[in-house]
Amino acid sequence: MKALVLSGGAGTRLRPITHTSAKQLVPVANKPVLFYGLESIAAAGITEVGIIVGDTVEEIKAAVGDGSRFGIDVTYIHQDQPLGLAHAVLISRDFLGDDDFVMYLGDNFIVGGITDLVREFRTSRPEAQIMLTKVPDPRSFGVAELDGEGRVVRLEEKPEQPRSDLALVGVYLFTPSIHEAVRSIKPSARGELEITHALQWLIDERREVSSTTISGYWKDTGNVVDMLEVNRSVLELLEPVCEGSVADDTEIIGRVHIGEGATVRGSRIVGPAIIGPRTTVENSYIGPSTSIAENCRITDSEIEYSIVLCGSSLDGVGRVESSLIGRDVEITPAPNTPAAHRLVLGDHSKVQISA
Known part of the structure; x- marks a missing residue:
């Protein structure tokens, strides 16, 4: 066959x-x-x-x-x-x-x-x-x-x-x-x-x-909706593993897989969640049903029920959820003034903006 x-x-x-x-x-x-x-x-x-x-x-x-x-x-x-x-x-x-x-x-x-x-x-x-x-x-x-x-x-x-x-x-x-x-x-x-x-x-x-x-x-x-739901389902079967470095000021709750060479400092991770190899998580919250790929950087941010692909970073962006973030993406806060949105979007993008 x-x-x-x-x-x-x-x-x-x-x-x-x-x-x-x-x-x-x-x-x-x-x-x-x-x-x-x-x-x-x-x-x-x-x-x-x-x-x-x-x-x-x-x-x-x-x-x-x-x-x-x-x-x-x-x-x-x-x-x-x-x-x-x-x-x-x-x-x-x-x-x-x-x-x-x-x-x-x-x-x-x-x-x-x-x-x-x-x-x-x-x-x-x-x-x-x-x-x-x-x-x-x-x-x-x-x-x-x-x-x-x-x-x-x-x-x-x-x-x-x-x-x-x-x-x-x-x-x-x-x-x-x-x-x-x-x-x-x-x-x-x-x-x-x-x-x-x-x-x-x-x-x-x-x-x-x-x-x-x-x-x-x-x-x-x-x-995207079904992709996030499949990610959640697979993570429910995750076995906890720590192959990276987790500082004493970090709290790990539930089933969390931390990949080889990953570094977690001053953060809270609630499983099921997976952190890819050589990824850095610092002063951040990673919530359930979240997959962070390799070579990413999450700093001063919160993310839950999401997928982040390799090489991407979130720096000081508050809370992100129910998101699919591509490769080599940089997410940073927008300036407080002027009160306007600055966007660089590809074809067929979908964006939700709070008024």
Whole structure:
């Protein structure tokens, strides 16, 4: 069995972070989201992995390499444009051959991995197996309709009037039958080859498409709100570690991971929280559900329920919360006078300013 991991896409919902970085490499608990998926694939006993890449190919390659650090062998497959999940399958035919495979969206996060799902698929081996979960608003997802016996009878992509609240999770398992399906469908109204259309083709052809409804934790980390929530969830499992230097005038409460070469002085850190290697925290408060990456500096500031990427600094800015702060960002107080805001913002930025 092989794996196909999708790591292309523009990541528009995470702009401006993704103007300069692949969305799959935005860290959760100081580890890229993509790495969690690759680790799950390796844990399921799958070693041959194809990674679909786009404009961020060099960054993905630099981070993942040949896959040996995860115990897998990686093949990179370039997709010129994000033309849909079924298109990703179509262009991966040579790599996939006639093997069964799991398709994993690289910006999805599933607690507990996929080992049980892969084992179930290998035992029953339907033409396709999908994962479903109940969501409050399914209009942003592929949506499945089941019959009275729990069989998949209809799939729709981002319907205006969903027939159910069961959304497709970003993990799919296929036999080679899917290759006939992706060759048989036409682009959707948005110009993409939809995997939901390919699955519906299998259903219409009387092929078996089974489903597993999960009650565990799943998130599509494509926006800031979900990214922060995934970060919180992962940090809940954090083991306390101190590999750096913590001064006597510092208070550490709960599960806190302090990385190698980090320095904490005159501060209070309330876990779960992680402080990256070579980061300095001085006269500051780090609150729960906060990840500070490597080579950062937090001075005379407070931050909680946030993610700070490598090389960034907060100096005397009071309280920051529910924030995603990119690489090499400098945050400092604004002058008290004149009473005006001075901003340097990239495309598609979102700013909240108190009156």
